[in-house]
Amino acid sequence: xxxxxxxxxxxxxxxxxxxxxxxxxxxxxxxxxxxxxxxxxxxxxxxxxxxxxxxxxxxxxxxxxxxxxxxxxxxxxxxxxxxxxxxxxxxxxxxxxxxxxxxxxxxxxxxxxxxxxxxxxxxxxxxxxxxxxxxxxxxxxxxxxxxxxxxxxxxxxxxxxxxxxxxxxxxxxxxxxxxxxxxxxxxxxxxxxxxxxxxxxxxxxxxxxxxxxxxxxxxxxxxxxxxxxxxxxxxxxxxxxxxxxxxxxxxxxxxxxxxxxxxxxxxxxxxxxxxxxxxxxxxxxxxxxxxxxxxxxxxxxxxxxxxxxxxxxxxxxxxxxxxxxxxxxxxxxxxxxxxxxxxxxxxxxxxxxxxxxxxxxxxxxxxxxxxxxxxxxxxxxxxxxxxxxxxxxxxxx
Amino acid sequence: xxxxxxxxxxxxxxxxxxxxxxxxxxxxxxxxxxxxxxxxxxxxxxxxxxxxxxxxxxxxxxxxxxxxxxxxxxxxxxxxxxxxxxxxxxxxxxxxxxxxxxxxxxxxxxxxxxxxxxxxxxxxxxxxxxxxxxxxxxxxxxxxxxxxxxxxxxxxxxxxxxxxxxxxxxxxxxxxxxxxxxxxxxxxxxxxxxxxxxxxxxxxxxxxxxxxxxxxxxxxxxxxxxxxxxxxxxxxxxxxxxxxxxxxxxxxxxxxxxxxxxxxxxxxxxxxxxxxxxxxxxxxxxxxxxxxxxxxxxxxxxxxxxxxxxxxxxxxxxxxxxxxxxxxxxxxxxxxxxxxxxxxxxxxxxxxxxxxxxxxxxxxxxxxxxxxxxx
Numbered sequence: 029x030x031x032x033x034x035x036x037x038x039x040x041x042x043x044x045x046x047x048x049x050x051x052x053x054x055x056x057x058x059x060x061x062x063x064x065x066x067x068x069x070x071x072x073x074x075x076x077x078x079x080x081x082x083x084x085x086x087x088x089x090x091x092x093x094x095x096x097x098x099x100x101x102x103x104x105x106x107x108x109x110x111x112x113x114x115x116x117x118x119x120x121x122x123x124x125x126x127x128x129x130x131x132x133x134x135x136x137x138x139x140x141x142x143x144x145x146x147x148x149x150x151x152x153x154x155x156x157x158x159x160x161x162x163x164x165x166x167x168x169x170x171x172x173x174x175x176x177x178x179x180x181x182x183x184x185x186x187x188x189x190x191x192x193x194x195x196x197x198x199x200x201x202x203x204x205x206x207x208x209x210x211x212x213x214x215x216x217x218x219x220x221x222x223x224x225x226x227x228x229x230x231x232x233x234x235x236x237x238x239x240x241x242x243x244x245x246x247x248x249x250x251x252x253x254x255x256x257x258x259x260x261x262x263x264x265x266x267x268x269x270x271x272x273x274x275x276x277x278x279x280x281x282x283x284x285x286x287x288x289x290x291x292x293x294x295x296x297x298x299x300x301x302x303x304x305x306x307x308x309x310x311x312x313x314x315x316x317x318x319x320x321x322x323x324x325x326x327x328x329x330x331x332x333x334x335x336x337x338x339x340x341x342x343x344x345x346x347x348x349x350x351x352x353x354x355x356x357x358x359x360x361x362x363x364x365x366x367x368x369x370x371x372x373x374x375x376x377x378x379x380x381x382x383x384x385x386x387x388x389x390x391x392x393x394x395x396x397x398x399x400x401x402x403x404x405x406x407x408x409x410x411x412x413x414x415x416x417x418x419x420x421x422x423x424x425x
Numbered sequence: 426x427x428x429x430x431x432x433x434x435x436x437x438x439x440x441x442x443x444x445x446x447x448x449x450x451x452x453x454x455x456x457x458x459x460x461x462x463x464x465x466x467x468x469x470x471x472x473x474x475x476x477x478x479x480x481x482x483x484x485x486x487x488x489x490x491x492x493x494x495x496x497x498x499x500x501x502x503x504x505x506x507x508x509x510x511x512x513x514x515x516x517x518x519x520x521x522x523x524x525x526x527x528x529x530x531x532x533x534x535x536x537x538x539x540x541x542x543x544x545x546x547x548x549x550x551x552x553x554x555x556x557x558x559x560x561x562x563x564x565x566x567x568x569x570x571x572x573x574x575x576x577x578x579x580x581x582x583x584x585x586x587x588x589x590x591x592x593x594x595x596x597x598x599x600x601x602x603x604x605x606x607x608x609x610x611x612x613x614x615x616x617x618x619x620x621x622x623x624x625x626x627x628x629x630x631x632x633x634x635x636x637x638x639x640x641x642x643x644x645x646x647x648x649x650x651x652x653x654x655x656x657x658x659x660x661x662x663x664x665x666x667x668x669x670x671x672x673x674x675x676x677x678x679x680x681x682x683x684x685x686x687x688x689x690x691x692x693x694x695x696x697x698x699x700x701x702x703x704x705x706x707x708x709x710x711x712x713x714x715x716x717x718x719x720x721x722x723x724x725x726x727x728x729x730x731x732x733x734x735x736x737x738x739x740x741x742x743x744x745x746x747x748x749x750x751x752x753x754x755x756x757x758x759x760x761x762x763x764x765x766x767x768x769x770x771x772x773x774x775x776x777x778x779x780x781x782x783x784x785x786x787x788x789x790x791x792x793x794x795x796x797x798x799x800x
Contacts, residue, residue, distance in 0.1 A: 163763050165693035188764050233767050234774035240764075298554050300602065309791040364781070365789060368556045369581040372782050374627040386622055386634045387553070387580070395627050399778065402759045403767050410763065412703055 033101070040102050044109040051077050052115060060114050063393035064381040065237075068152075068194050074116050075123075075149040085123050085147055092131050092143050100336040104329070111281030119191065122146040122153040126199045129216065129265055133257040142197075142218070156186040156200030156219070156243060157266070164413050166201070167211045167263060171245060173202035175252060175259075180204075180217060182225075182248040188407065192228050192241040195221050201266055204259050214262035218254040225249070233403070235396035236376050270409060271345055278352025280325045286359050287318060293390065294366050304366060313365075317358050324351040343421035346414040353404040353411060360398040371395045428723060430494070437480065438498040444471075445506035451772050457509055458629035462587065464510040473542030478516055486524045486532045487540055493664065497671040497726050504675025507772070507779055509630055514584035515539055517668045519546035519592050522609075522661040526649040531611065535590055547588035549579035549635055550658055557788040559594070559658050560604040564637060566595035573597070573647075575610065575618075575640040583786075585633025586623040589614050593637070597652055607654040611646040628779040663740050666787050667726050670747045673783045674719050677750060680758040680776050681711040687762055704761060711757055714750035721746050738800040741793040748790035751780035 033041070056070050078084040082095035083106055090097045098106065118124075127146045130138055145151035162169040171184025182202060192198065198219050205213035219226070225248040230238045257265055291314060297304040304310050331344045364371045370387030371394055379385065385392045405411045419425045430438065448468075457465045472478050481496040482488020496517060503512065516539065523536045538544035555561035564577025575595050582591065591612050599606030612619060618640040621633040649657050685708055688699030698704055725739040733739070755777035759766035766773050788796070 158764070161692075163693060164698075165695075168693070168695075232769040234759075234769055234778060236769065297556075299556060300558070304556075307791070309795065364785075365791070368785055368789070369551050370553075371785065372581055372626040372628070372632065373624045375624075386624065395781075398781075399627070399767075399774075402756065402777075403764075405760060406763050406767070410760075412701075415703075 033105075037101050037105060041105045041109065044106055047081060047083075048109060048113045048115070051081070052113060053077070056116065057114070059381070060116060062381040063390070063397075065377050066116055071116055071119060072149045075118055078118070079147060079149065084118065084149075085127065087124070088127060088131065088147075092127075092139070093147065100332045104332070108281040108284075111279075111285050114285060117282070119152070121155050121191070121195070121199075122149070122151065125155060125269055126153045126197075126218075129199065129256055129269055132268065133216070133261075133265055135253075137253070138218075138256065151196045152191070152194055154189050154192045154195035154198045154221075154243075156189060156198045158188045159185060160187050164410055166266065167214065169201055169203060169214065171200065171202050173204050173215060173217055173250070175204065178252050180250045180252060180255070182217070182219065182245045182250055184245050186243045186245075187240075188231070189228075189241045189243045190239055192221070192243050193230065193238070197221055198243065199256075201262050204262075207260075211263040212260055214266070215259050216256040216262040216265045217250055218256060219245075219248065219250050223248050223250065233400060235399040236374070237396065237400065239400075271342065278324055278328055278348040279356065280321070280328055280352065283321055283352070283355050283359060284325075286363075287314070287321060290314065290359065290362055290366065293388075297366065310362075310365070313362060317355065317362065320351070320358075321355055324348065324355060327351065343417050346409075346417045346421075349408060350411050350414050356404050357401055360394075360401045363394045364398045367391055367394055371398075430498070433491075434494060434498060437477070437495055438502065440475065441477070441499050441502035442505070445502050445508065449506040449508060454507055454509065455629075455775075463625070463629075463631040464587075468510050470542050472510065472512065473540065478512070478520075478542060479540035481516070482520060482524045482536065482540060486527075487537045488524065492730050493667055493726050494730065496664075496668050497722065500668045500671035501675040504672035504677075504779075505679050507629075507676065507775060511545065511584040511587065511630070513665065513668050513672070514548070514588075515544075515546045518548040518583075518661060518665045519588075519590075521664050522548065522592065522657060523611075523648065525660065526657045528645075528648075530645065531648065535611065544589050545584060545587040547582050547584045547591045547633075548658075548661065549582040549585070549591050549593045550662075551580045551582075552578060553580050555580075557792045558602070559662060560607065560655050561602055562594050562596045562607050563601055564593065564595045566597050566608060566610060566642070568597075569641075572641045572643050573608075573610065575612070575637050575642060577637045579635040579637065581626075582633045582635055583626075584631065585621055585635065586631045591619075591635070592648065593635070594654055594658055599652075604655040606652050607658070608651050609648040609654040609657055610642045611648060612640060612642055616640050616642070626782065628782040629775060662787055663729065663737060666740050666744050667722070667729060669783055669786060670718070670722050670725075670743050673747045673751050673780060674715065674722050676776050676780055676783075677711075677715040677718060677754045680754050680773065680780075681708065681715050683773060683776075684708060684711065684758045684761050691763075698761075707757055707761065711754045714753055718743075718746050718750045735800075738797055741788075741797040741800065744788060745790050745793040745797060748784040748793070751784050755780040 056074055059066055075084055085093050086098050086103050123146055127143060130142050159169050173180040173182045198221055200217045200219055201214055202217050203213050204215040207213040225246040227244040229242045231240045232238055295303050295305040299307050328348055370391045373386050375385055375392045380392045476489055477499055479488035480491045484490040520539050523531055539546055550559055552563055566573040566575045591614055593610050593612050594607055595610060596606055597608040618638045620636045623633045626632050688704055689697050691698050721743040725743040728736040728739045758773050759777050762773050765771050
């Protein structure tokens, strides 16, 4: 056992740092550092820069990327440096979710059709899972797909669909059969968002932003060839994908960056004769968070190490989901505490980064971020559901 | 010991509850909050007509001579409806300060029109560097003949946009953190040199930042004595903490009850989610936190009314508990409503947001825990 990086790893880290210095566009960096939300084309541009270097679809098998696969340590270093530089978070729905399903369960035709456009970020995907009546109990979903000759006719509604307003395609769990065991009648279907009968309606969240949507399907015709895997096999794919979604969900590198930013900023805030960072109460909350974060980081590293030995992310990924999201919420809360009254002025996304705002220049996005991040303990399987998973799968209760 | 309310108090409680239930449904609240003014002018006139605005103001000052208990009952009912009309800002923070410390002239020219709903007030005490420390004042006032010239900056002045008169704390002597040497000035909102940056706050209310450049204020507009503003401000904030805590208790009650009702109807895995023990215990904790808050609210309000020597300590204890319970109940109400809890459409998220700002206003849990220890 040792924690040292090999010489090759140190060289790799230098390569990443150099890459960021030369290739990370100044205009995107400026918006990121001011926490101004990016436009779609800016995210696409960044993802394409990463992909050109071979650092976008880092979890795909090399046969689909024609790029050399990184080692677990290299992936860790890359993610850490990308987060440290505050580069945009890549949008996971295509590269991290749809693609693994397609290359694991899809036909050769499907792989050829869908993977290249995900790799170069030309086609954007969204996820059609939750429904108004099916949240934690995902398998109770009702959106119906009836096979008529060579096409499925889809009717129903999906909710909490992130970025559906920008998506070209949606991957959906649909009910193709009514069976006694509800999991058995579910199938995994890929649907072009331009198909007639699809309607996207925005859901505004408590931070005032439009991130999620309702997606309605009214007699939407989908070619049968867009079914992934066997009909009725959708639940297995969903379970595979949920485990995939949870690994990396902890976002450790970004949390380290934010915690260090919190320390920097609070060391500039006067409190009595000293600073806020020197305040015993505030300081101890930061230290507690740092210890928890370090523990989570090494829990993740242990999980990754096990995976590189051929293990698969199982119920362990639920630990990372719970701990990671709790840390995200705690840190967003500490930012609010740091700002005191200046967390209260409320600005919409398009006002952030303008001269209209009052208080410190970093203040405007803080409260919206805190509010928005209440979602993280709810989405991707609520933290209550994750605890059920752990108690059942690991503790055997 | 007696925890019952007298007849007049029960009457006012029923009256305000009725108003919130019948005339302040969620759509109404949202349209008022989203309007340019940020609240309902006709509601404000109604509060004046019903005598609510002057209920806790002493009879000498033109009010109805009630106590902090009447204010508590009004604020608790307002909290249930998430009422956005600036009763706290105009009548408790600024109004009671003038009632307790103002001159006869100030009472008749400011408090009387406030009671009759013709004038709005605000209290400007926070500065960019001050956080919750009322004695951290950089804004300064220098004597010039019969006037004082004010220069400085005030942060997040609640009800600033609507206020016709703003009470501003300024340093007239001593250094930045001293309790001595602070004076309170009543300043006209349209004074030359005073500019407001107005904005909406996250709880759907309104506030302003004030830039104060050579604003001239006559000596008559000083509240109380020169250099002795800190004690006045501190006692006004104590009253305001009691009031905002009552509002928070009202909001907590709605949140825990709404959550309980929701989990009885929301079905997953073929059963109402309220049948799951982990959620039952969570809701029991929400309920207990609310009850504990209410107990401290009653205790602190009675101590304040009786002028008990440990009233200030009780008030800091209350504000600590309000911050802690408000965060827990707010966050868990959102969590148990799932995705719906984070939507702008559902009222739950808005109650959570108000409890979030209440947790900070007049000092967060860290600040009051420290203050509690020192008292």
